[in-house]
Amino acid sequence: MRKRKTSDGLESRRHLLSGRFVSTPSRYSASRRSRFRDTLTITSDTAGGEAMAETADKVRVYPYRWAVLIAYMLINIVVQIQWLTFAPVARAAEVYYAGQFNPASLLNIDFLALIYMLAYLIVSVPASYVIDTWGIRVGIGIGAVLAAVGGLLKGLLATSFAAVVIGQVVLAVAQPFVLNAVTALSARWFPLRERGTAAGLAALAQYLGIILVMIVTPILVVTTAGDPAYGQGVDNMLLIYGIATAVAAAIAILVIRERPPTAPSTEVMERHSFFKGLRHIFSLRDMRIMLILFFIGLGIFNAVSSMVDGIAENLHVVDSDGMIGAVMLIGGVIGAVVLPILSDYTRKRKAFLVACIAGMVPGLVLLSFAAWITGGPGVNPDGAYIVAMVGSFLLGFFVMSAGPIGFQYAAEISVPAPESTSQGLLLLSGQITGLIFVAGMSMRENAYLPAFLIAFVVLAVVALIGVSRVRESPAMRDS
Structure with missing residues (x-):
């Protein structure tokens, strides 16, 4: 030269x-x-x-990239469905499995969601290492096979709570192999101008999975407290979800390829090894701030998603209908479609991250103080439920659209660290707090749930202060 x-x-x-x-x-x-x-x-x-x-x-951008993304979205959807299978019908499921566990112990229905978070703490780093070392096809393939096995185990042995727990453990191990591949997949198959959009659509799949479970599960299971068949339908529900998981896993294995024949852009990037990438990530000030943001924001999202029925019970709502979670996911779907695309179009990351965290605050205020806003606890349960759903919509719209924008921002500022490493660390930080929050909220039959909701408001304000201190992505400044 x-x-x-x-x-x-x-x-x-x-x-x-x-x-x-x-x-x-x-x-x-x-x-x-x-x-x-x-x-x-x-x-x-x-x-x-x-x-x-x-x-x-x-250099060529292939239409097949959309087939790869759709196949990834399908396996992502079913993994999320399996995570929160019982969240909207926790009380009904306790009746179905009555006598097989102690509802007051840690090993209860809510523990099934905790298994995912606990497994993520253990498996996230190895999963990112596999993806960085052997590629997305191997990593996602491992996740797909494990998801199919775990889903079918839950579906075929649905009447045994012990078998359901084992199946949930297998599914929980599968999750990091799927989730941690988002930014690596977008970098291999999509040009830079589309990567935020691809990450947003991948996140949309997560939210679609959660919204489906919030809406469909109460339809498949009898959730009317006064009905003699209360709790029935759990076995059919798990079988349907198990078959869907196996089908999605097969599609992912058959369709997803490592990379296109030629690169999607002319950018030339040197990548650190996995462990060198870890050291590089922790040396970056803005990445440390992002880890704190996900520690708070994703932890709150995981906690609210896992405890939607407990939140409804706290508002004195009798029936388990999962609407708080469903409305939150509807807001998240809209936000995940709109905001990442706008971020790509305007070439801005920081402004959208600040807006997302700022939008969390009023959503959490409405969700946390719904009973007091409508006259006090137990005075107007229906009114409090409506206020809580408005709050959950705002929370979903902003916090769930922050995810894909944050993943792409982290990938851009942490180059040359592997994309799946930065994403895996962000997800890991949120799983840690999600695990702590859910464990605390469910203790003593949800006795501490109201206090945790109020604490979430304070944490959101802390996150807003933190995100205001990050710098714009160099990829956006120089584009």
Whole structure:
């Protein structure tokens, strides 16, 4: 590569960018500049035309990327369904499995959701290592096989609570292999301008899975407290979900490929090894702030999603209908579609992250103080339930759209660390607090649930202060 000295003594290199040559100081090495822009480095003036033609042949965006993304979304949907299978019908499920466990102990219906969070703490780092080392096809394939086994075990042995717990453990191990592949998949198959959108659609799949379980499960299970058949239908529900999981797993294994024949963009990126990437991530100030944000935001989301029936009971709502969770997910679906696309279009990350965290605060206030807003605990349960659903919608819209934007932001600021490593750490931080929050909220038959909801408001304000201190993604500044 030719080099020359500029007037300030710095070397410059020549890059082809948007059809023209520009000079950049040597302190921005090719590997560092290329993380932020789609560039082509050429070796000489006369080689420019040849390099352009060669790169045009090597760079292509394939329509098949959407098939890969859809297959990934399907396996993501069923994994989320299996996570919160009993969340909207916890009281009815306790009746169905009466005598097989002690409802006052830790090993109860709510524990099934906790298993996912606990397993994530253990499996997240190994799953990211597998994805970084052997690729998304192997990583997602492992997750798909485990999900199919766990789902069918729950479905075929649904009458045994012990078998359901074992199946849930297998599914919980599968989850990190699926979730941690989002940013790696988007980087392999999508150009930079579409990666926020791809991450948003992948997150949309998570939310669709949760919203489906919140709506469909109460339909399949008898949830009317006065009905003699109260709690019946759990076995059929688990069998349906098990078959759906096996089908989605088969599609993922057959459709998802490691990468297209040629790269989706001309950006040249050097990647750290897994452990070197970990050290690099923790050395970055903005990544440490992002870990705190997910520690708070994702933990709150996991807790509210897992305890929707307990929250309804706290508002003196008699029947288990899962509507608080469903409305939250509806808001999340809308937000996950709209905000990441706007973030890509406007080339902004920080502004949307700040807006998302700010929007969490009023949502949590309404959800936490719904009973007092409507006259006091037990005075107007129906009114309190409506207020809580408005709060849950706002919470879902903002916190769930922050996820994909945050994942992409983290991937952009932590280059050259592998994408699945940064994403895995963010998810891991939220699982830690989610586990703590759910365990605390469910203790002594949800006695501490109201206090936790109030604490969430305070934590959201802390998160807002933190996100205001992050810097804009260099990929957005330099694009």
